[in-house]
Amino acid sequence: MTTRQALRVNPAKTCQPIGAMYAALGINRCLPHSHGSQGCCSYHRSHLTRHYKEPVMASTSSFTEGASVFGGSPNLRQSLKTIFQVYDPDVVAVHTTCLSETIGDDIPTIVKKAADDGIVPEGKWVIHASTPSYVGSHVTGFSNMVKGMASYFTRESSVKHKDQVNILPGYVEPSDMREIKGMVSEMGLKPLVFPDTSDVLDTPKTGEYHMYPRGGITVPDLMKTGSSLHTMALGQFSSLDAASYMDHKANVPFTLVDIPIGVKATDRFLQGIMDATGAEPTGSMLDDRGRLVDMMTDYQHYLYGKKVALWGDPDQVISLAEFLVSMGMKPVYLVTGTPGKVFEKRLTSITSDGNFEPVIAQNQDLFYLHQLIKNEPVDLLMGNTYGKYIARAEDIPFVRYGFPILDRAGHSYFPSVGYRGGMHLLSTIVNTILDRMDRDAPEERFELVL
Amino acid sequence: MSDLKTGPGVDLDEFIEETISIYPAKVAKKRRGHMLVRDGGQEGLNQTINANARSVPGIITQRGCCYAGCKGVVIGPYGDMVHITHGPVGCGFYSWMTRRNLFRPGPDKKNYSQYCFSTDMQEHDIIFGGEKKLKQAIREAYETFRPNAISVHATCPVGLIGDDVAAVAREAEKELGVKVLAFNCEGYKGVSQSAGHHIANNRLFSDVVGTKDQAVEGYSVNVLGEYNIGGDAWEIERVLEKCGIKVAATFSGDGKYETMTYAHMASLNLVMCHRSINYLAEMMETKYGIPWAKVNFIGIRAMSKSLRKIAAFFDDPELTSRIEQVIAEEEKLALDGIAPYRARLEGKTAMLFVGGSRAHHYQDLLRDLGMIPVAAGYEFAHRDDYEGRQALKDIKLDADSRNIEELKVNPDPDRYRPRLSPEKLEQLEKDKVLKSYDGMLPDMPQGTLVVDDISHVELERLILTLKPDLLLSGIKDKYIIEKFGVPSKQLHNYDYSGPFAGYRGAVNFAGEIDMMINNPAWKLVSNPFKRKPLLQAGLGTDQ
Ligand code: SF4
Numbered sequence: 001m002t003t004r005q006a007l008r009v010n011p012a013k014t015c016q017p018i019g020a021m022y023a024a025l026g027i028n029r030c031l032p033h034s035h036g037s038q039g040c041c042s043y044h045r046s047h048l049t050r051h052y053k054e055p056v057m058a059s060t061s062s063f064t065e066g067a068s069v070f071g072g073s074p075n076l077r078q079s080l081k082t083i084f085q086v087y088d089p090d091v092v093a094v095h096t097t098c099l100s101e102t103i104g105d106d107i108p109t110i111v112k113k114a115a116d117d118g119i120v121p122e123g124k125w126v127i128h129a130s131t132p133s134y135v136g137s138h139v140t141g142f143s144n145m146v147k148g149m150a151s152y153f154t155r156e157s158s159v160k161h162k163d164q165v166n167i168l169p170g171y172v173e174p175s176d177m178r179e180i181k182g183m184v185s186e187m188g189l190k191p192l193v194f195p196d197t198s199d200v201l202d203t204p205k206t207g208e209y210h211m212y213p214r215g216g217i218t219v220p221d222l223m224k225t226g227s228s229l230h231t232m233a234l235g236q237f238s239s240l241d242a243a244s245y246m247d248h249k250a251n252v253p254f255t256l257v258d259i260p261i262g263v264k265a266t267d268r269f270l271q272g273i274m275d276a277t278g279a280e281p282t283g284s285m286l287d288d289r290g291r292l293v294d295m296m297t298d299y300q301h302y303l304y305g306k307k308v309a310l311w312g313d314p315d316q317v318i319s320l321a322e323f324l325v326s327m328g329m330k331p332v333y334l335v336t337g338t339p340g341k342v343f344e345k346r347l348t349s350i351t352s353d354g355n356f357e358p359v360i361a362q363n364q365d366l367f368y369l370h371q372l373i374k375n376e377p378v379d380l381l382m383g384n385t386y387g388k389y390i391a392r393a394e395d396i397p398f399v400r401y402g403f404p405i406l407d408r409a410g411h412s413y414f415p416s417v418g419y420r421g422g423m424h425l426l427s428t429i430v431n432t433i434l435d436r437m438d439r440d441a442p443e444e445r446f447e448l449v450l
Numbered sequence: 451m452s453d454l455k456t457g458p459g460v461d462l463d464e465f466i467e468e469t470i471s472i473y474p475a476k477v478a479k480k481r482r483g484h485m486l487v488r489d490g491g492q493e494g495l496n497q498t499i500n501a502n503a504r505s506v507p508g509i510i511t512q513r514g515c516c517y518a519g520c521k522g523v524v525i526g527p528y529g530d531m532v533h534i535t536h537g538p539v540g541c542g543f544y545s546w547m548t549r550r551n552l553f554r555p556g557p558d559k560k561n562y563s564q565y566c567f568s569t570d571m572q573e574h575d576i577i578f579g580g581e582k583k584l585k586q587a588i589r590e591a592y593e594t595f596r597p598n599a600i601s602v603h604a605t606c607p608v609g610l611i612g613d614d615v616a617a618v619a620r621e622a623e624k625e626l627g628v629k630v631l632a633f634n635c636e637g638y639k640g641v642s643q644s645a646g647h648h649i650a651n652n653r654l655f656s657d658v659v660g661t662k663d664q665a666v667e668g669y670s671v672n673v674l675g676e677y678n679i680g681g682d683a684w685e686i687e688r689v690l691e692k693c694g695i696k697v698a699a700t701f702s703g704d705g706k707y708e709t710m711t712y713a714h715m716a717s718l719n720l721v722m723c724h725r726s727i728n729y730l731a732e733m734m735e736t737k738y739g740i741p742w743a744k745v746n747f748i749g750i751r752a753m754s755k756s757l758r759k760i761a762a763f764f765d766d767p768e769l770t771s772r773i774e775q776v777i778a779e780e781e782k783l784a785l786d787g788i789a790p791y792r793a794r795l796e797g798k799t800a801m802l803f804v805g806g807s808r809a810h811h812y813q814d815l816l817r818d819l820g821m822i823p824v825a826a827g828y829e830f831a832h833r834d835d836y837e838g839r840q841a842l843k844d845i846k847l848d849a850d851s852r853n854i855e856e857l858k859v860n861p862d863p864d865r866y867r868p869r870l871s872p873e874k875l876e877q878l879e880k881d882k883v884l885k886s887y888d889g890m891l892p893d894m895p896q897g898t899l900v901v902d903d904i905s906h907v908e909l910e911r912l913i914l915t916l917k918p919d920l921l922l923s924g925i926k927d928k929y930i931i932e933k934f935g936v937p938s939k940q941l942h943n944y945d946y947s948g949p950f951a952g953y954r955g956a957v958n959f960a961g962e963i964d965m966m967i968n969n970p971a972w973k974l975v976s977n978p979f980k981r982k983p984l985l986q987a988g989l990g991t992d993q
C-alpha cells in the first residue's frame with residue numbers, strides 16, 4: 001500500500017463551519033452567519049441542503065480582497081445591521097472560516113463593539129464559535145458551536161429542577177434528535193435538547209414557507225439549562241466540551257455516553273438518566289427493546305460473522321461498531337477522517353472480544369479504506385454517500401449511514417438511535433444483505449422464503 | 451403596463467420600491483441598481499443594470515466564490531487530470547462531483563473525475579507555510595495516478611499566508627515531467643465565481659492551448675463554456691457530428707487535457723456560456739485568428755439557429771444543405787416529442803435565477819414549450835451578459851476586478867491564421883453571426899422583471915407577488931421555493947437528470963417540467979381538513 005504524507009484523497013471528513021452551521025440551525029429563530037468569504041457559506045448551505053432536502057438559511061460576511069487584508073470587522077458590523085433589519089432573527093450564530101481565522105478577527109470584541117453601538121437590537125443575541133477549518137473536522141465545528149451555545153446562554157442557578165435534564169444529542173439527524181427527545185419525555189422528564197434540528201430540517205410542506213420554522217431549542221429554554229439536574233452528553237467528539245463547560249460554569253454534572261445506537265448504547269444512555277434522575281424507562285420502551293433484541297436474533301444467520309467496513313464521524317462509528325459487534329458481525333475496517341486518538345482506543349476495546357483483528361484508523365481517507373478493501377474484501381459497507389465508488393468498484397452491498405447522504409432518502413426522517421431506531425437500522429442492514437442474496441442467487445437457489 | 455398573466459394588480463415598479471424599502475437605506479440604494487422592469491423589447495432602447503458588484507455583507511445571496519468558478523466550474527470537468535485543492539479540506543470536499551459534469555474517458559482510460567484531492571492543510575501548514583506539503587502532494591498524486599496533467603487550486607488561506615503555488619507547480623512540472631497548472635483562485639478574489647472563470651481561462655490560454663500543432667480535419671469547431679451537466683455536451687456533439695461538424699475540443703465538459711493543446715487548430719469557436727469563457731474565445735481570436743460565434747444549444751429553435759450560424763460561417767452549400775436536413779429532421783422529432791407536454795404547459799409562467807448564462811438560454815426552451823418567462827436574473831454575470839457586448843466599452847474596472855489579471859495577447863507569429871477573408875469576416879460580424887452577443891435584456895419583453903444577484907428576501911417577495919408556476923434556480927433555493935408549493939428545478943445541475951441541451955434534451959426537459967408542474971402530489975399540499983363550525987364542535991364554554 002502506498003503511503004501518502006501530504007495528499008488527501010477522498011476525505012472522510014469535511015471542514016468545521018458546516019458542523020457549526022448545522023448546530024446553529026438547531027436553535028429556534030436563529031440565523032447562522034458565516035464570517036468569511038461567501039463561497040464557504042454557499043458551499044456549506046448547498047451541502048446541507050443536498051443532505052436534508054430542506055431550506056438551509058445562513059448569511060455571510062462576503063469578504064472580498066480588502067477584508068482579507070484589512071480585517072473583517074466592517075463586514076461583520078454591516079452584516080449584523082442588515083441581518084437584524086431584514087431577517088429579524090432572535091439569535092445570530094457567527095462562526096469563522098479558515099480565512100477570518102487566519103486573519104485573526106476577534107469576533108467577541110467586534111460583536112461587543114457592535115452591540116455597544118446599537119447595531120444589535122435589544123433582546124437579540126449574537127453568539128459565536130471559532131471554527132478554523134485547518135483544525136479537526138466538521139464534527140469539531142459542531143462541538144464548538146454547541147459549546148458556544150452553552151457559554152452564551154447557560155446561567156448559573158442555585159435551583160435545580162429534578163425532572164429537567166440537558167441533552168446534548170451529538171451530531172445526529174433531526175429524526176434522531178426527535179427520537180431522543182421523545183424517549184426522555186416518555187420517562188416523565190423535561191429534556192432541554194440542544195441543538196435540536198427536528199422541525200427545522202424536516203419541516204412539513206403546507207404551501208407556506210417560514211424562514212424560522214417551529215423547531216429548535218428556544219432561547220428561554222437554553223437559558224434554563226443551568227437549572228437542570230443533569231446533562232447527558234452523547235458522543236465524546238461532538239458533546240463533551242459543552243457538557244464539561246456547563247459543569248464548570250453552572251455546576252450541572254454530566255454523564256458522557258455514546259450516541260445511543262444499538263441495544264447496549266441505548267441501555268447505557270437510559271441507565272445514565274436513571275442514575276441521575278431516578279426516572280425509569282416505561283414498559284413500552286422495554287417492549288421496544290425486546291422487539292429489537294428479537295429482530296437481532298431472528299435475523300442472526302444473515303448477520304453473524306459478516307465482515308463490514310465502516311467509516312464516518314467518530315461518535316457514530318464507535319456506536320455503530322458496537323451495535324454490529326453485538327450482533328456477531330465483524331467491523332474489520334473502522335475509519336474516520338476526524339483526528340483524535342480516542343477513536344482508536346474506544347474501538348479497540350469495543351472490538352476486543354470480537355474474535356477478529358480490525359484495522360482502526362483516525363485521520364484517514366476513503367482512498368486508504370479502498371486499498372484495505374482491495375487487499376482483503378468485506379461483505380458490507382456502511383458509511384456516507386462517498387462510499388458508492390468503492391461499492392461499485394468492488395461490487396459490495398452498501399448501507400448508507402452518517403453524513404452526508406446525498407443520494408438516498410429517509411436518513412433525516414427515520415431515526416437510528418434508541419431501540420426503535422435500532423429496529424429501523426437493523427432492517428435496512430438485513431434487507432440490503434437479502435437483496436444481494438437474491439441478486440446473486442443462481443436459478444436453483446433462488447428461494448421464496450428467506 | 452404589463453401584458454403578462456401576472457399583470458393585473460402587480461405594478462412591478464412599485465414592487466421594486468417596496469422590496470428595497472425592507473433594506474437599510476444604503477443597502478436599498480445599492481440593490482436598486484440591480485433591478486429593472488423591462489420597458490420594451492425593441493432595439494435601440496437601452497436599459498442599464500448594475501452587475502458584477504459586491505454583494506452586501508449579511509445579505510443572503512446565491513453566490514459562491516472565485517475558487518468555485520475556477521475549480522468547480524471550468525477546470526474540474528477535465529477528467530483525465532488530477533485537480534488538487536491546496537487548502538483546508540472543505541473547499542475540495544464540497545466541489546467533489548457536485549456539479550454533475552459527466553466525463554467519459556478516452557482511449558487511455560484515464561479517469562479521475564470521481565476523486566477528490568486536497569492538501570488538507572493543518573494549523574502547522576498555516577503557520578509555517580504549505581508549499582512543501584503541496585510539492586509533496588503533487589508528487590504523490592503523480593506517482594499514484596499518472597494523470598495526463600495536474601492542476602493546483604489555491605483557497606483563501608493559501609493566498610493569505612502567501613504560498614507561491616505557481617512556483618511550486620513550475621518546480622513539480624520540471625521534476626515530474628507532467629504539466630502542472632497553478633491557479634491563484636483564492637475564494638475572496640473578485641465578487642463571485644466570475645473571477646475564477648477568468649483566472650481559469652487565463653491559465654488554459656497561456657499554458658495549454660497552442661502547445662501542440664496537430665491538424666484537425668474537416669469542419670472543426672471547439673465548444674466553449676459547455677460543462678456537460680447531465681450529458682449536455684454529448685447531445686450537442688451528436689447533432690454536430692450528424693451535420694458533419696467535428697468537435698476538436700470542449701472547454702470543459704467531458705474535456706480531455708490533450709484536446710486543449712491543439713484546440714488552436716480548429717476553425718471556429720462556439721461560445722455557449724458567454725460569462726464563464728468569453729475571455730478564452732477573445733484571446734484565441736487575437737492570437738490564432740479563430741473567430742467565435744455565440745451560440746445557444748438550449749431550446750429547439752435556439753439549437754437550429756445556432757446550427758445556421760455555423761453554416762453561415764463555413765458557407766459551403768453542401769454542408770449547409772446537410773445542416774438544413776438535420777434541422778428539419780431533428781426539429782420535427784423534437785416538436786412532436788414536446789407536443790403532448792406543451793399542451794399542458796402552454797401559458798404557464800416561469801422565473802429564472804441562475805448562473806451567468808443559463809438564465810438567458812433557458813428562456814428559449816421555455817418559449818418552445820409555450821411558457822412565459824416573467825422574471826430572470828443572473829447570479830454572477832457582468833453587464834455585457836445583460837446588455838450585450840456594446841456595454842463592454844462602458845464598464846469601468848473596479849477594485850475587485852482589477853485584481854484579476856488581464857493577459858496581453860498578440861497574434862502568434864507562426865500560428866496566427868485568418869480563417870476568413872477580411873470582407874467575409876466583416877460581413878459575418880455585421881450579420882451578428884460572429885463576435886456578437888446581445889445579452890439577455892433584448893429577449894425579455896416589456897413588463898418583465900430583471901434582478902441581478904437576487905437575494906433571499908427579494909426571491910421570497912417575488913414568489914408571493916408574481917406566483918410563478920415554475921422557478922428555475924439552484925440547490926440553495928430549491929427547497930425554499932418548493933415549500934411555497936412552487937416547483938423548482940436546479941439549473942446548475944438539473945436535479946439529477948438531463949441532458950437538456952439540443953433536440954433530445956428539449957424533449958427531456960419538457961417531460962421533466964411537465965412532471966414537476968403537473969405532478970398530482972402538489973395538489974396534496976394544502977390542509978384538507980375543514981374546521982367544523984364552532985357551534986357544533988364546542989360546548990359553548992367560550993360564551
Ligand atoms: S475549508 Fe475553509 S475556505 Fe474551504 S469551505 Fe471550509 S471554511 Fe471555506
Ligand code: SF4
Pocket residue numbers: 523675677723725726804805806807808809942
Ligand atoms: S451560467 Fe451556468 S454554466 Fe455558466 S458558469 Fe454559470 S452556472 Fe455555470
